Amino acid sequence: MQFEPRDQFEQRQKKLEQIQQLGFDPFPREFRWTHTPPELVHAYSQSSAPELEANRRDVRVAGRIVSLRLMGKAGFAHLQGSGGRIQIYVKKDVVGEKGFELFHLLDLGDSVGVRGHLFRTRTNELSIFVEELSLLSKALLPLPEKWHGLTDVELRYRQRYLDLIANDASRQVFATRARIIQELRKFFDARGYIEVETPMMHPIPGGATARPFVTHHNTLDMDLYLRIAPELYLKRLTVGGFDRVYEINRNFRNEGISTQHNPEFTMLEFYEAYSNYRDLMDLNENLFALLATNITGSTTVKYGEYELDFAKFERLSMREAIIKYWPAQLQPVPALSEFSLPDDPAAIARRYNAWAKTAGAPYAAAKGNLTPGEWTGLLFETIAEDKLIQPTILFDFPIDISPLSKQKADDPSLVERFEIYVAGMEIANGFSELNDPAEQERRFLAQIAEGGDESPKRLDVDYIQALCYGMPPTAGEGIGIDRLTMLLTDSKSIRDVILFPLLRPELPESQSDPPAADPSGKA
RNA sequence: GGACCGGUAGCUCAAUGGUAGAGCAGCUGACUCUUAAUCAGCGGGUUGCAGGUUCGAGUCCUGCCCGGUCCA
Secondary structure (H helix, E strand, O other): OOOOOHHHHHHHHHHHHHHHHOOOOOOOOOOOOOOOHHHHHHHOOOOOHHHHHHOOOEEEEEEEEEEEEEEOOEEEEEEEEOOEEEEEEEEHHHHHHHHHHHHHOOOOOOEEEEEEEEEEOOOOOEEEEEEEEEEEEOOOOOOOOOOOOOOOHHHHHHOHHHHHHHOHHHHHHHHHHHHHHHHHHHHHHHOOOEEOOOOOEEOOOOOOOOOOOEEEEOOOOEEEEEOOOOHHHHHHHHHOOOOEEEEEEEEEOOOOOEOOEOOEEEEEEEEEEOOOHHHHHHHHHHHHHHHHHHHHOOOEEEEOOEEEEOOOOEEEEHHHHHHHOOOOOOOOOOOHHHHOOOOHHHHHHHHHHHHHHHHOOOOOOOOOOOOHHHHHHHHHHHHHHHHOOOOEEEEEEEHHHOOOEOEEOOEEEEEEEEEEEEOOEEEEEEEEEOOOHHHHHHHHHHHHHHOOOOOOOOOOHHHHHHHHOOOOOEEEEEEEHHHHHHHHHOOOOHHHOOOOOOOOOOOOHHHHOOOOOOOOOOO
């Protein structure tokens, strides 16, 4: 075992041995504490020095040493734990010869426990007057610099534990993420939903259009796919009579990595029988306003340069969004009716692209031949998506890009589907679920016929069979938890809200070298 | 995949093509109310990797690795 910086690592190991020689266990098994550091700071913030002296408070506190000021026969340190820190004062007279020797052998980063009583220093800082000091765990490697913390983003992701120790803001993000998930559970539990867990390994990947990760089960000798979405299993449960179900769990998509994409990401999916997509739109407006208020204290949330207002959602059809954000320099603006004839979306795209080339605007680049609905979707992504900053419900999707949604009664080229966009990001996707097994089979077969990496290879007969037993009219939705957390924590990269985002592994050479004889002659 | 930016001590950062530095952390010593403790002294580098240009490269060129941002 040998890590950089070698000199400090060895120095700390030497101290560890000295601590053992004093008779202390450098890695004891437990410490009984009465308060966390932030609990004390909060509970006694108003207690004056005379009050604390008159009414002695005995406490036992554990934490990591994050600052250390030694002065001859006394010293101060700050203990950090549970997201707060408190100062301790250690005096040789009080802790004794051995206790003070231990204090001198401590380093920044060590975990310690103290027993003592509260007092205030001359500068009025609430502190613990230590009567007994225990080492709880020796840190053999030094912490990042105390003043600037850890700023190297690569190190923050690779060694998240250091980021969490050094950067309180990072700790806060993940604490907030946990509260968001708690709030979501409360919201759905209160509405009579039950939480379920469905398979992460699927024999046929389904429920989304994405390239899956493949793995293999040896005993059954079968390939399995890490799920790209839980959708088809959750809908089997609505067939089974779970009329309101939700699941919060990971999805896996074998695709690119960006500030908005991680190959594994967390999704909330929920299904509600006897409701349609309009009901879910209303539910979302309530949910987002409530979440924003409970998490940030207000329905208006700062995100980068924007003030997002979750109290009001704009509702736009996909076609309306394209028209609304159609470039002003390119006239005439297409009319709504121009999207309905089979050849027209492609024609609109051609006209847009011809202009985009000369204007240097984003290009609606199609891979292969697109159907009219695919053209409409592509036009939306190219022209409008990144303009949807304020919370927006985008609805009326083309059927061609919505294989699991129910058609609109008055226009079978469209489906009862919506997505929620905030800060130019897709946050949620919901629809009235297609529950006609014959129509679902036709759509699956069309997908398979189209081929490609992102299409299913086999018909999910089992799912069609489930629909044949009758699925009630149902509305369902998925909400991306990572992106939602980004919005509510003002984070601009998904990696800042995922504890351990996927990174390319470091070159192994640096740490696998056996320690050789030192050729430099130093030592 | 492409463009641009970055990688220097454990951490945070300097260094016209001309002797690789500072602060923090570390080590030795002093100090019984400090708090970015202070004071005196000391050690610490394959400048991401491999080539090239040059009398001389952290700096310029080429390739590669890792990361970031934007685009596809």
